[in-house]
Amino acid sequence: MWISALILLPFLIVFGLAAVYAERKVAGFVQDRLGPSEVGKYGLLQTIADILKLIQKEIIIPKGVDAFLFRLAPIIVFTSVFAGFAILPLSPMLMGAGLTTGIFYALAIISLDIVGLLMAGWASNNKYSILGALRAVAQIISYEIPIGLVVLSVVIISQSLDLQTINYQQGIHIASLIGGESEKNFLFGIAATGIETTQIGGFLTWNVFRMPFLWVGFIIFFIATLAESNRAPFDIPEAESELIGGFHTEYSGMLFAIFMLAEYGMMLLSAFLAAILFFGGWNTPLPNIGNISLATWTSGAPNTIYGEITGFFWLLCKVFLIIFLQMWVRWTYPRLRADHLFYLCWKVLVPFSLVLILLSSVWKLWSF
Amino acid sequence: MTFFFYLFATLTLLMTLLLLLSKKLIHLAFSFLGVLLGIAALFVLAGADFLAVAQILVYAGGVLVLIIIGIMLTQTAPKENGQNITSHSNIISAVLVLVLFSMLVYAFISQPFEQQTWIQNAQIQQKTLQTSTLPSTGILLMTQYLLPFELTAILLLVAIAGAITLLQYKNKSRIL
Amino acid sequence: MLQSAEISAFSIALLFIILGIFFVLMGYLTAWLVSPHQPNEEKQTIYECGEDPIGNAWGQINSKFYIVALLFILFDIEIILLFPWAIIFADKSLYQATQGLWGWITLLEVIVFLFVLALGLVYAWAKGVLEWEKPQPKNSDFQPIVPKKLYEKINEL
Numbered sequence: 001m002w003i004s005a006l007i008l009l010p011f012l013i014v015f016g017l018a019a020v021y022a023e024r025k026v027a028g029f030v031q032d033r034l035g036p037s038e039v040g041k042y043g044l045l046q047t048i049a050d051i052l053k054l055i056q057k058e059i060i061i062p063k064g065v066d067a068f069l070f071r072l073a074p075i076i077v078f079t080s081v082f083a084g085f086a087i088l089p090l091s092p093m094l095m096g097a098g099l100t101t102g103i104f105y106a107l108a109i110i111s112l113d114i115v116g117l118l119m120a121g122w123a124s125n126n127k128y129s130i131l132g133a134l135r136a137v138a139q140i141i142s143y144e145i146p147i148g149l150v151v152l153s154v155v156i157i158s159q160s161l162d163l164q165t166i167n168y169q170q171g172i173h174i175a176s177l178i179g180g181e182s183e184k185n186f187l188f189g190i191a192a193t194g195i196e197t198t199q200i201g202g203f204l205t206w207n208v209f210r211m212p213f214l215w216v217g218f219i220i221f222f223i224a225t226l227a228e229s230n231r232a233p234f235d236i237p238e239a240e241s242e243l244i245g246g247f248h249t250e251y252s253g254m255l256f257a258i259f260m261l262a263e264y265g266m267m268l269l270s271a272f273l274a275a276i277l278f279f280g281g282w283n284t285p286l287p288n289i290g291n292i293s294l295a296t297w298t299s300g301a302p303n304t305i306y307g308e309i310t311g312f313f314w315l316l317c318k319v320f321l322i323i324f325l326q327m328w329v330r331w332t333y334p335r336l337r338a339d340h341l342f343y344l345c346w347k348v349l350v351p352f353s354l355v356l357i358l359l360s361s362v363w364k365l366w367s368f
Numbered sequence: 369m370t371f372f373f374y375l376f377a378t379l380t381l382l383m384t385l386l387l388l389l390s391k392k393l394i395h396l397a398f399s400f401l402g403v404l405l406g407i408a409a410l411f412v413l414a415g416a417d418f419l420a421v422a423q424i425l426v427y428a429g430g431v432l433v434l435i436i437i438g439i440m441l442t443q444t445a446p447k448e449n450g451q452n453i454t455s456h457s458n459i460i461s462a463v464l465v466l467v468l469f470s471m472l473v474y475a476f477i478s479q480p481f482e483q484q485t486w487i488q489n490a491q492i493q494q495k496t497l498q499t500s501t502l503p504s505t506g507i508l509l510m511t512q513y514l515l516p517f518e519l520t521a522i523l524l525l526v527a528i529a530g531a532i533t534l535l536q537y538k539n540k541s542r543i544l
Numbered sequence: 545m546l547q548s549a550e551i552s553a554f555s556i557a558l559l560f561i562i563l564g565i566f567f568v569l570m571g572y573l574t575a576w577l578v579s580p581h582q583p584n585e586e587k588q589t590i591y592e593c594g595e596d597p598i599g600n601a602w603g604q605i606n607s608k609f610y611i612v613a614l615l616f617i618l619f620d621i622e623i624i625l626l627f628p629w630a631i632i633f634a635d636k637s638l639y640q641a642t643q644g645l646w647g648w649i650t651l652l653e654v655i656v657f658l659f660v661l662a663l664g665l666v667y668a669w670a671k672g673v674l675e676w677e678k679p680q681p682k683n684s685d686f687q688p689i690v691p692k693k694l695y696e697k698i699n700e701l
Contacts, residue, residue: 005559009567055571058580063588064600069398071572076401079564086560097556098549100500101421104627105557108421111429115401118436122394126590127601130440134609137433141616144429148623155630161502249591254575258568339676342612346665346674350619354662357626358655364634365647369551412554420554422624430617437613440605500550503635506628510650518653520625521660524618528664531614532671 004094008085016264020047023327030331057253062125065250069123074251074258076116081265083109088272089164091282091311092173092302102161103151106273107144110228113262114140117237117247120259124250132246135338136230136237142345143227143234149353150217150224153360154277157211163276170210171283172201172295176302188212190367201295202287206280213359218278220349220356225270226326227345229263233333236341267326268319275318282311373413380406393443397436404428418502611673622661629654 021036021044028035036043061067084106086097099105114137121133158166168177174185185205187195197204208214227234230246238246245251248259275281286294299314300307336344383402390396404427411420481487509517590597632638633650668674 002556002559005556005563008560009563055575056578056580057575058582058587059575060583060587062590064590064597069395075565075568078568079561082564082567083557083561086557097553097560099417099553099557100502100550101417104418104425105421108425108429109557111425112401114433115398115428115436118433119398122436122440122602124590125601126597127592130601130605134437134440134605137437138609138612141430141433142612145616145619145623148620152623152626152630155627156633159631159634161627161631244591244593253579254571258571339678342674342676347669350665351662354658354665357658361633361651361654365644365651409558412551415550417550417554418628425624426617426620430613430620434610434613434617437605437610440602441607441610443602502628503632506630506632507638509625509628510632510653514653517625518656518660520621521657524621525660525664525667528615528618528668531611531618532668532673534611534614 004088004090004096005086007090007094008088009082012082012085012265012268013261015268016261017047017051019264019267019323020050020260022324023330026324026327027331030328051257054257055254059253059255060250062250064125066123066125069119070250071255073116073120073123074255074262076119077113078258078262078265080109080112080116081262081269083112084269085265085272087163088269089167089276089281090315091308092167092176093308094312095164098162098164100162102163103155103273103277104161106269107148107151110266110269111141111144113266120251121247124247126250128244128249129247132237132243132249135243136247139230139234139237139341140228142342143224143349146220146224146345146349146353147228149350149357150221151277153217153353153356154207154214156357156360156364157207157214159364163281166207167276167281167283170205170207170280171299172199172205172288173283173299173302174198174205185210186367190363197287200287200289201283201299203280203285204287205283206278206285208278211360211363213356213363214278216352217356217360218274220353221270221274221277222322222325223344224349225266225274226329227341229266229270231263231267231326232330233336234341235335236338239335267323271319271322271326272315274322275315279318280314281318282315284310284314369413373410376406376409376413380410393439394436397432397439400435401428401432404432415501417500418505608676615668615673618664619661622657625657626654 024046025035025043034043036046039045039049061070086109087099087102087106089095117133117136117140121129121131121136124130154166155161158169160166160169165177168174169185184196185198187197187204188209188211203209208218230237237243238248243249248256251259279285282299284295284299286298288295299310380403383399383406387396387399387403390399404423408420408423408428411417411423590601592598629650633654634647638646
């Protein structure tokens with residue numbers, strides 16, 4: 001569905017504007033102040049004023065930088081993040097690119113942004129930029145390992161890399177899936193319990209309930225994606241108090257705006273992936289209870305307009321909840337020290353996710 | 369299809385040319401990114417989707433970063449802007465490259481590609497191109513190529529041990 | 545229309561890439577049209593806390609970054625090799641054709657694979673590679689004129 005490209009680009013831009021505002025409001029309330037409140041009602045127009053200012057700012061290319069690579073770096077960073085959006089299914093019909101390699105492709109294309117970061121850091125010819133870029137790369141590539149392993153354990157449960165298939169499996173519309181006519185969901189994914197949840201749906205068929213250990217997987221995924229998008233408490237690459245602005249110290253105006261948008265795009269993408277991989281994607285959280293079929297009422301069948309709207313609605317609800325969580329964490333926890341960062345990744349998250357792979361494969365085989 | 373093939377082939381060749389003609393080592397590394405992406409696109413057009421994505425993940429996301437960091441690690445702080453690649457033996461390398469190139473061309477020409485059985489099979493069973501290569505790769509890895517699969521693990525283990533040995537040698541002369 | 549479903553799916557991914565590049569270039573164009581261009585010497589100095597930059601930043605870096613990248617590639621290859629297994633090991637038809645043997649045997653094969661790599665992780669752990677080098681704080685040899693007792697008096701307040 002090529003149309004999802006035309007939906008997602010404006011969506012990402014609007015999201016960027018709204019998220020900066022939301023971030024500053026959340027920060028304000030966390031720190032017991034109001035946040036932006038001057039421009040427009042409740043400061044609603046603040047980020048629009050900000051982006052207009054950023055566009056009008058002079059793009060300063062300092063002497064001694066590698067001017068071509070300096071301009072190329074934001075393109076690579078933004079494009080690699082945006083290309084990751086290609087696989088996202090937004091609703092039953094808007095299935096994105098529909099790659100068989102789905103999530104695997106996303107992991108690969110997102111990993112290209114570290115090349116862009118290195119390029120930005122190196123081209124700036126600034127000591128802070130190079131240090132920031134190297135720290136960013138060391139951090140991102142380390143945390144890609146737990147992300148890959150956790151995604152692998154979700155793939156083991158769902159036996160597919162295609163996110164749309166993963167979505168269908170987590171709801172009452174599983175029979176609409178090609179080859180899924182005889183698929184059945186059971187409570188906690190185990191047939192031996194004898195409680196079939198295929199028609200109950202709701203949160204009971206989400207991946208975190210089909211295999212309860214995936215709660216741990218979600219926590220690992222959440223922490224690792226925070227690190228992947230360089231957000232506090234993992235913002236060592238751009239730690240203001242020691243590195244000025246990290247890899248984008250020398251960037252100004254539009255070039256800087258693109259980096260910011262890429263960072264927020266990364267947040268959005270990781271929230272989408274978390275919602276789809278663990279929390280049922282566009283499926284409703286409300287289960288059918290006896291005659292009160294809440295799930296059927298709140299999620300229309302695929303290929304109907306009602307189904308599209310409800311699907312999109314539930315997906316966005318989950319995504320915004322996860323993004324709120326990301327902001328909340330950012331303004332609550334202090335920055336991690338570099339050695340703690342690597343301790344957390346290699347000695348906590350990687351061993352735990354390796355065990356998680358074994359657990360979920362055994363769980364899957366038992367469930368037959 | 370054919371159009372896309374020529375497009376990406378040209379892109380790859382242009383990037384390779386850029387790589388060869390770049391004066392700074394770091395430019396060479398960055399134009400390598402273009403080469404890798406072009407090759408990945410060619411893999412996709414050949415129906416090898418798993419290989420294409422793995423290529424991006426390992427080479428563009430891993431090996432390329434390793435190369436760039438390696439260049440940053442070994443470069444000495446230059447007095448002027450940039451660092452030129454000096455080549456002392458232009459003639460020898462030119463001769464070597466020409467010999468290698470003519471050998472490759474000869475190998476391509478002398479090979480009767482149309483008579484290879486696997487190519488004939490692929491032309492008859494066009495179905496292989498229609499579906500993803502991922503499930504069949506998985507089945508083959510678990511059955512026919514199990515030994516190479518397990519040997520890869522051993523190889524990776526040895527590589528980890530080698531990397532750790534490298535780390536024991538501490539580089540004291542650094543500025544950052 | 546392209547022949548294979550897989551290739552046409554990738555063409556949508558290509559569309560995303562082209563759209564992304566196009567968007568950024570449009571952004572550059574807008575900024576170039578709207579923003580002023582008045583470079584001067586001070587503006588174009590590379591930022592180094594207000595001082596003139598000393599030397600060039602393109603120097604040698606710490607080797608620990610190289611090791612992290614090396615470790616990443618090794619584990620990355622591991623993940624890549626596990627993906628094809630992950631989507632077929634509980635395949636219904638294969639599972640039923642072998643009375644469940646297929647799943648358990650491939651799981652065993654992968655456990656051997658993971659075990660060997662976990663060994664690598666344990667080895668790296670034991671060798672202390674996974675620890676980030678901590679800078680050792682140096683005690684300054686500065687002798688203050690003010691005796692320490694005075695500071696202690698202030699701290700008591």
